[in-house]
Amino acid sequence: MRSLGFRTDLLALSGLAEVERHPDHVVIRTPQEPDYWSGNGLILLGPPGDPEEETALFHRRFPTAEHVSIAWDVPDLDPDEVRPLWEPRGFAVEVSDVLARTGVPPASDLPPDAELRELRRDADWDDVLALGLELAAEDGLDLARHEPFLRRRLSGQRAQAGRGLARWWGAFAGGRLAASLGVVQGEGLARYQTVQTAPAQRRRGLASALIRRAAEAALKRDPEARLVLVAETGGAPGRLYRRAGFDLAERTVAVLRRGY
DSSP states (O other), X not given: OOOHHHHHHHHHTTTTOEEEEOSSEEEEEOTTOTTOGGGSEEEESSSOOOHHHHHHHHHHHOTXXXXXXXXXXXXXXXXXXXXXXXXGGTOEEEEEEEEEEESOOOOOOOOTTXXXXXXXXHHHHHHHHHHHHHHHHHTTOOHHHHHHHHHHHHHHHHHHHHTTSEEEEEEEETXXXXXXXXXXXXXXXXXXXXXXXXXXXXXXXXXXXXXXXXXXXXXXHOTTOEXXXXXXXXXXXXXXXXXXXXXXXEEEEEEEEOOO
């Protein structure tokens, strides 16, 4: 992969995904998580071509999928080359900032009612599920279909943690989970995953403190590791990460037709 973002996407699926390489594309399958759209998709190794041909290729590789997920391994691809071709076909064009840094991010003040710790207990993972459902409801997703996806996603992430492939951290305020994130590490890289904060706990510095705590743990294991975060271009999370000293490494472009 030329793209740092997609390279760390594959890292983040360590132990969960099957990667099938072809001369002009890569197929990523996560068999235990069929509704994980970006975990079951194509990464094309050249620039965008004919949308009908590329969609047909997806359906040949994923004949039973209800979604379509396609990306191009072209760092800093211009999304304006993609939108006119894909949006009229009902696809969302997703533009992401790949942000990176080395060294521990700057410290941030932790609210006096908050504590940070690694997630290890069954109750911790139940709390992560509840937080994910709260955020899904905020986004207007169909919870009846989204909850099974989240349960499978968390099962895979917990399995990674159990095998030492990832570590998950939580910020607790008033004894309740207020924010969480994970880090999958390997190949000189440490990729943050699923940084999320409860709506009522935003703008309190919890995510910043978690990002630093997880970085300390990752850099203790590999002091030269490059820390990587991926955020929607122009979104509030990206601004938070830049304040933590992450710089833009590249932009990536993908298209998605949701399964629900």
